[in-house]
Amino acid sequence: MQMTWRWYGEGNDSITLDQIRQIPGVEGIVWSLHQKAAGEVWEMAEIQETTDYIQSKGFHADIVESVNIHDDIKLGLPSRDHYIKIYIDTIKKLAKVGVKVICYNFMPVFDWTRTDLYKALPDGSNALFYEKNAITEDPQDMVDRILGNSGDFTMPGWEPERMAKLDELFKAYEGMTEAQLFDNLKYFLEKIIPVCEAYDVKMAIHPDDPPWPIFGLPRIIRDRDHIKTFLGLVDSPYSGLTLCTGSLGPNLLNNIPDIIREFGDRIHFAHIRNVKVFENGDFIEVSHRGKDGNVDVYEVLKAYHDQGFNGYIRPDHGRHLWGEEKTCRPGYGLYDRALGVMYMLGIIDSLDKRKGGN
Numbered sequence: 001m002q003m004t005w006r007w008y009g010e011g012n013d014s015i016t017l018d019q020i021r022q023i024p025g026v027e028g029i030v031w032s033l034h035q036k037a038a039g040e041v042w043e044m045a046e047i048q049e050t051t052d053y054i055q056s057k058g059f060h061a062d063i064v065e066s067v068n069i070h071d072d073i074k075l076g077l078p079s080r081d082h083y084i085k086i087y088i089d090t091i092k093k094l095a096k097v098g099v100k101v102i103c104y105n106f107m108p109v110f111d112w113t114r115t116d117l118y119k120a121l122p123d124g125s126n127a128l129f130y131e132k133n134a135i136t137e138d139p140q141d142m143v144d145r146i147l148g149n150s151g152d153f154t155m156p157g158w159e160p161e162r163m164a165k166l167d168e169l170f171k172a173y174e175g176m177t178e179a180q181l182f183d184n185l186k187y188f189l190e191k192i193i194p195v196c197e198a199y200d201v202k203m204a205i206h207p208d209d210p211p212w213p214i215f216g217l218p219r220i221i222r223d224r225d226h227i228k229t230f231l232g233l234v235d236s237p238y239s240g241l242t243l244c245t246g247s248l249g250p251n252l253l254n255n256i257p258d259i260i261r262e263f264g265d266r267i268h269f270a271h272i273r274n275v276k277v278f279e280n281g282d283f284i285e286v287s288h289r290g291k292d293g294n295v296d297v298y299e300v301l302k303a304y305h306d307q308g309f310n311g312y313i314r315p316d317h318g319r320h321l322w323g324e325e326k327t328c329r330p331g332y333g334l335y336d337r338a339l340g341v342m343y344m345l346g347i348i349d350s351l352d353k354r355k356g357g358n
């Protein structure tokens with residue numbers, strides 16, 4: 001397993017690569033050109049400049065998260081072919097600088113969805129929170145709340161320009177079924193996966209977060225059965241998964257270690273995050289320690305370890321600690337993710353030793 005860290009780029013992240021270098025065991029930076037809207041062309045010079053900088057600090061730049069997918073592709077509009085061409089062009093450019101994995105998602109309208117970015121935990125820290133009942137309201141309320149609270153940071157999937165067109169977007173998705181969304185995903189994959197195979201770049205879809213439909217929008221990567229259907233759309237190792245424990249975790253019926261054991265050979269990227277699920281279905285993000293939430297992080301790492309997983313792994317969201325809230329990107333502070341890295345490496349090191357490794 002190769003430990004990595006998501007970084008939003010120079011001037012766009014509260015954390016520097018020099019800080020990340022001091023976290024033990026982090027080998028690679030998970031990057032993206034975050035200024036790019038979905039469907040925009042990625043220029044070679046911008047790609048090169050970013051990866052050069054990352055590599056100059058001693059990290060690899062093998063993973064991009066995300067190259068976002070234009071809504072016209074998800075909607076299956078005639079204009080999708082134009083956006084797929086641009087996507088293919090980006091895949092080829094990324095291959096040139098040695099990118100191995102692209103993490104993406106296929107969630108209509110929203111990326112991850114929360115109702116509170118700074119919910120207090122009993123220890124005085126705070127974290128991203130999801131209140132089930134608050135979600136049945138008008139999506140605009142939630143957007144206003146999230147955008148109003150995210151400070152100077154634009155969060156992926158929540159770009160104000162896109163959110164300004166919320167009504168239009170919702171209208172476009174009206175009546176869309178899961179089966180149609182799967183069809184649109186299949187169409188996209190059938191076009192891009194042959195290119196990925198030729199250029200040796202693996203696609204790794206990120207599960208829907210939370211793992212259930214919201215605001216009447218279909219969400220299709222959310223449990224074992226949906227994942228199985230997804231993997232059958234284009235049966236190639238180049239069409240794989242980003243297995244995010246924090247996204248699948250809020251549905252307590254998801255047995256994540258079992259999912260890892262079943263689909264391990266198609267998992268290219270592991271996101272590790274812990275969530276605490278309350279009886280009424282609300283959930284909050286907590287420390288990576290298994291005992292603090294409902295994700296048994298030890299069992300998750302053991303499932304990867306048992307199968308000799310040699311893909312990439314990163315701490316996903318963390319709590320905001322020691323006063324860093326509002327100075328960092330929500331969920332992407334320094335301290336809790338660094339603690340998460342050490343917790344995970346502790347488990348991995350001991351699993352290695354038990355197996356007689358080093």
Ligand code: CS2
Nearest residue numbers: 065066103104105111112206
């Ligand atoms: C990430 C997602 O912050 C997160 O929860 O794991 O936003 C992820 O980057 C996207 O869904 C991938 O496209």
Ligand code: MN
Nearest residue numbers: 244247271316
């Ligand atoms: Mn994730």
